[in-house]
Amino acid sequence: MSEARDKATLAKAAAPEVARAPRGVRERALRLAAENIRAAETDIVAANARDLERARAAGMSEPLQDRLMLDGSRIRAIADALDDIARQEDPLGLVLGGSTLENGLRIERVTVPLGVVAMIYEARPNVTADAFGLCVRSGNACVLKGGSAARESCLAIVGACRVALVEAGLPQDALQYVDDDAAHTQTAELLGATGLVDVLIPRGGASLIRACVEGAKVPVIETGTGNCHVYVHEAADLDRARAIVMNAKTQRVGVCNAAESLLVDRSVAAAFLPAMVSELAAAGVVVHGDAETRAALADRPDLLSSFVDATEEDWGREYLALEISCRVVSGVDEAVEHVNRYGTGHSEAIVSNSYEACEAFLAGVDAAVVYANASTRFTDGGVFGLGAEIGISTQKLHARGPMGAAALTTTKWLARGEGQVR
Amino acid sequence: MSEARDKATLAKAAAPEVARAPRGVRERALRLAAENIRAAETDIVAANARDLERARAAGMSEPLQDRLMLDGSRIRAIADALDDIARQEDPLGLVLGGSTLENGLRIERVTVPLGVVAMIYEARPNVTADAFGLCVRSGNACVLKGGSAARESCLAIVGACRVALVEAGLPQDALQYVDDDAAHTQTAELLGATGLVDVLIPRGGASLIRACVEGAKVPVIETGTGNCHVYVHEAADLDRARAIVMNAKTQRVGVCNAAESLLVDRSVAAAFLPAMVSELAAAGVVVHGDAETRAALADRPDLLSSFVDATEEDWGREYLALEISCRVVSGVDEAVEHVNRYGTGHSEAIVSNSYEACEAFLAGVDAAVVYANASTRFTDGGVFGLGAEIGISTQKLHARGPMGAAALTTTKWLARGEGQVR
Numbered sequence: 118m119s120e121a122r123d124k125a126t127l128a129k130a131a132a133p134e135v136a137r138a139p140r141g142v143r144e145r146a147l148r149l150a151a152e153n154i155r156a157a158e159t160d161i162v163a164a165n166a167r168d169l170e171r172a173r174a175a176g177m178s179e180p181l182q183d184r185l186m187l188d189g190s191r192i193r194a195i196a197d198a199l200d201d202i203a204r205q206e207d208p209l210g211l212v213l214g215g216s217t218l219e220n221g222l223r224i225e226r227v228t229v230p231l232g233v234v235a236m237i238y239e240a241r242p243n244v245t246a247d248a249f250g251l252c253v254r255s256g257n258a259c260v261l262k263g264g265s266a267a268r269e270s271c272l273a274i275v276g277a278c279r280v281a282l283v284e285a286g287l288p289q290d291a292l293q294y295v296d297d298d299a300a301h302t303q304t305a306e307l308l309g310a311t312g313l314v315d316v317l318i319p320r321g322g323a324s325l326i327r328a329c330v331e332g333a334k335v336p337v338i339e340t341g342t343g344n345c346h347v348y349v350h351e352a353a354d355l356d357r358a359r360a361i362v363m364n365a366k367t368q369r370v371g372v373c374n375a376a377e378s379l380l381v382d383r384s385v386a387a388a389f390l391p392a393m394v395s396e397l398a399a400a401g402v403v404v405h406g407d408a409e410t411r412a413a414l415a416d417r418p419d420l421l422s423s424f425v426d427a428t429e430e431d432w433g434r435e436y437l438a439l440e441i442s443c444r445v446v447s448g449v450d451e452a453v454e455h456v457n458r459y460g461t462g463h464s465e466a467i468v469s470n471s472y473e474a475c476e477a478f479l480a481g482v483d484a485a486v487v488y489a490n491a492s493t494r495f496t497d498g499g500v501f502g503l504g505a506e507i508g509i510s511t512q513k514l515h516a517r518g519p520m521g522a523a524a525l526t527t528t529k530w531l532a533r534g535e536g537q538v539r
Numbered sequence: 540m541s542e543a544r545d546k547a548t549l550a551k552a553a554a555p556e557v558a559r560a561p562r563g564v565r566e567r568a569l570r571l572a573a574e575n576i577r578a579a580e581t582d583i584v585a586a587n588a589r590d591l592e593r594a595r596a597a598g599m600s601e602p603l604q605d606r607l608m609l610d611g612s613r614i615r616a617i618a619d620a621l622d623d624i625a626r627q628e629d630p631l632g633l634v635l636g637g638s639t640l641e642n643g644l645r646i647e648r649v650t651v652p653l654g655v656v657a658m659i660y661e662a663r664p665n666v667t668a669d670a671f672g673l674c675v676r677s678g679n680a681c682v683l684k685g686g687s688a689a690r691e692s693c694l695a696i697v698g699a700c701r702v703a704l705v706e707a708g709l710p711q712d713a714l715q716y717v718d719d720d721a722a723h724t725q726t727a728e729l730l731g732a733t734g735l736v737d738v739l740i741p742r743g744g745a746s747l748i749r750a751c752v753e754g755a756k757v758p759v760i761e762t763g764t765g766n767c768h769v770y771v772h773e774a775a776d777l778d779r780a781r782a783i784v785m786n787a788k789t790q791r792v793g794v795c796n797a798a799e800s801l802l803v804d805r806s807v808a809a810a811f812l813p814a815m816v817s818e819l820a821a822a823g824v825v826v827h828g829d830a831e832t833r834a835a836l837a838d839r840p841d842l843l844s845s846f847v848d849a850t851e852e853d854w855g856r857e858y859l860a861l862e863i864s865c866r867v868v869s870g871v872d873e874a875v876e877h878v879n880r881y882g883t884g885h886s887e888a889i890v891s892n893s894y895e896a897c898e899a900f901l902a903g904v905d906a907a908v909v910y911a912n913a914s915t916r917f918t919d920g921g922v923f924g925l926g927a928e929i930g931i932s933t934q935k936l937h938a939r940g941p942m943g944a945a946a947l948t949t950t951k952w953l954a955r956g957e958g959q960v961r
Contacts, residue, residue: 133879137902216924222913224923231935232905315935331756336936357958364960457555479953480559483654491644491956501646501952502638513653513737513949514758515937527935530923531901534913536779538786 121306124293125260125313128233131290132258136230138287140207143253146285147203151196153277154246158192161277164269165242172240172266180371185240185267195246195274198505202250205504208523209256222534228526230256232315235307236507237329239321240264245271249278249292251507255525258291260314262307264321265297308333316515316525320508323435338516338524340508343373343463344435345493348452348478350469351382355389357490358468359396364492365466367400371437373509374464374496378432379404379443380452386413386445391420394443398423402439405431409445432459449474453481460484462511464493485511485518543728546715547682547735550655553712554680558652560709562629565675568707569625573618575699576668580614583699586691587664594662594688602793607662607689617668617696620927624672627926630945631678644956650948652678654737657729658929659751661743662686667693671700671714673929677947680713682736684729686743687719730755738937738947742930745857760938760946762930765795765885766857767915770874770900772891773804777811779912780890781818786914787888789822793859795931796886796918800854801826801865802874808835808867813842816865820845824861827853831867854881871896875903882906884933886915907933907940 135143154161165187172182187195208228215225234257238244245261252259263271271294279289295303307317308329316336319329323342330339347365349358365376381389390413394404398420404410405427414420431442432455446452449467456465466488467478475489486496496519498506503521510516516524557565576583587609594604609617630650637647656679660666667683674681685693693716701711717725729739730751739759741751752761769787771780787798803811812835816826820842826832827849836842853864854877868874871889878887888910889900897911908918918941920928925943932938938946 133903133905218917218922218924222917226940229905334753336934338936354958360958360960368961475955479955481555483555483651484951486952486954488954489956491954491959492961494961495640495644495954495959496952500640502640512758514760517949518648518952527939529906530908530918530940532908532910532913532917533897533901534911536776536782537913537917538782539790539914539916 119306121260121262121295121303122310122313124295125233125235125307125310127290128258128260128293129313131288132230132232134288135253135258135291136232136256138256140209142285142287143256144203146253146281146287147199147250149281149284150246150249150278151199151203153281154192154196154199154274157273157277158189161187161192161270161273162189164273168267168269175266177266181240185242185270187242187270191243195243199246199250202254202505202522205254205522208254208526213528220537222532222537224530224532226528226530229529231525231527233258233260233313234525235260235262235310235314235317235335237262237304237307237317237319237321237325238264239325240266242267242270242274244320245274245294246278247505248507251505251522251525253291254522257525260293260295260307262295262297262303268296304328305332308335311335318508338508338510338520339512340510341373342435342461342511343375344377344433344459344461345374345464346378346380346456346460346466347376347493348380348456348465348467349382349385349389350449350467350471350474351384352471352474353385353468354470355385358389359393361466361468361490361492362393363396363400365494366397366402366441367439368494370439374493375437376493377434377436377441378459379441380446380455381443383409383445383447386410390414390443391417394420394423397441400439402441404441404443406443407445410443413445435461449477453478457483463509464488464496466491466493485509541728543682543684543717543725544732544735546717547655547657547729547732549712550680550682550715551735553710554652554654556710557675557680557713558654558678560678562631564707564709565678566625568675568703568709569621569672571703571706572668572671572700573621573625575703576614576618576621576696579695579699580611583609583614583692583695584611586695590689590691597688599688603662607664607692609664609692613665617665621668621672624676624927624944627676627944630676630948635950642959644954644959646952646954648950648952651951653947653949655680655682655735656947657682657684657732657736657739657757659684659726659729659739659741659743659747660686661747662688664689664692664696666742667696667716668700669927670929673927673944673947675713676944679947682715682717682729684717684719684725690718726750727754730757733757740930760930760932760942761934762932763795764857764883764933765797766799766855766881766883767796767886768800768802768878768882768888769798769915770802770878770887770889771804771807771811772871772874772889772893772896773806774893774896775807775890776892777807780811781815783888783890783912783914784815785818785822787916788819788824788863789861790916792861796915797859798915799856799858799863800881801863802868802877803832803865805831805867805869808832812836812865813839816842816845819863822861824863826863826865828865829867832865835867857883871899875900879905885931886910886918888913888915907931
């Protein structure tokens, strides 16, 4: 079966029409999609109920069921997000630079759409509308493939969006939805659709992303795996450090910008760790600590029920749960080295009142976002003012950190002359 | 043998030191490398003579031998290019944007090195010094792998550059050279060096580039394949059109920005093609034309010795020789469609005095550089004012068109706060 390839071909054929549509037409498509989704609330809830029923029967966990569930207020939020995207600055046609060459040729570099954006994600119906919105905002056609558990919900949303495309005068083929299949044949086809797909963005767990990065022949942007550290330097305000660690670890545990590892300077370990681990334990967090962490807790045997000895694997783990690894280090150099060795290049933080230590950490850590004296939880396209976000890139090419509509554009040089030859 | 992986590991370990070196230190390394290369002229010429002797014995073609050959003036040009790179603007530490968030967090996006750049190229010794220069300019370590025919020349240049690194106070391991081997084991290792190589740039013929793009697990930037078109619109100044076609096709035939295909509007085919084909034939160019091209030459049987009927494959061929395909089209829409179907996204040109036609072609063609009334031969980092060039990207992600030192950087967000939590 070549469903994915056929759909990518349709998207590619529709892409030029979206690319050349004026911003008003693209914005109208987004507003109409928002309206259609609001109008289809009953149908979307019914489709979602069928997905949920199957999911429950298949034994899906509660948190995943919650992620899949749509009610009136969530559907309105999905529609509102499309209206927000319609209000965003247009990322197309920006002149990024240019000059007149010695020979009189006028050159300029302008932003243009990528063409066809493919996205593979899990059973999260809202990603369907977000991805559609950001692709239309940036003049791209898209091929979406959501998790099979969200199939009916996604198709209901896709239907509303495709009608909106037609109502705005755009080709409905600019939005394609590929059904998941147990054998992942469609995924493999999308990964191999060179010449049809300009970029593929996987969004989901580490195994989905790994499979895409390793199997893809089309360009991929790696997103989202976050083994984020908070490093407590000896010159830290220890109360502030505890507040940042608690926020980064526990405010929302299943997200990629949550902290998964704590590094503490040796000189403050005894002063900091007992109260810190006590607070973490009270919040239900298990600490995977090294021998020095254990030693620092020697006077608090009551905390050992929330403590396990860390193994080498713990330093690289993204728990996405009420667990955190903890290691005592000698100072900022060792902290930077540890972060660059075990981190995933997502979000990293130092807590310190030392100017020198903060600047050394900011400069030395190789990650999309590096914080001094703030929680890692702020890494987010909305928070950073980029509008809606299609994912957080943890790679270095093309886009790094939160990706908004601008990350779905490329550039083109235009050169105007009067017969210049070389 | 894991030579390539071991060398990539050494480069990765050296990369942070290059990344944090002040611009003055990196510039000094480049100037010292230029000096060392000039001082080693006799040794480099001798090494090159041994390469050339082996190449001749192996039956290498004259043009390839010419590309491999180094004499005093070419060696001085290589050194001068390093001095030029040392004078270029530093691409690191540029603040591309930022803001203060509602909560007081100050965020900024700054340019930083990619880390380790790998480059695979053919038997062109000068690429060794250029790649080294652009990598040091942009604060990256590099792993270079040139064609085996240039082995001794490349190693002589690498030796001079590694000494310069040490003299400037940088680690010599920041420059690694991997020997070619018949089984291409080293190439395969570089392609698979995830976690060690941040980007791999193949530079050479279409088969080398294809092998890298298809085999790589590390991020690759596709460069250089150029099936470039010149489209002669019905409102073209026909003399200007002939001058542009002659320049684009014949000024230098082996380069990626040379024209490989000519599109001509039906309404001017009879007026344009006889003189055009006559001029091409006089320069030794064979025209692979469609039936309408042949028909337009009906009165000139003398030209048929330079004419062959085009096949479907001709539309997609990058001849890199005195050959050109030629097709008659109905107008700008068909021309754009043809270019987008068969082109490689490199450099495309329209010749016309119609404002509307030029703007439609500039907007509609999906390529790195689109020209109105100028030769495709201008696509070049030096010409575009980017300084030395590491290649011309024909992909859309990360970099498109000529790539200078800035294309070897990524960005990092820095966020400074006072204990902000979410």
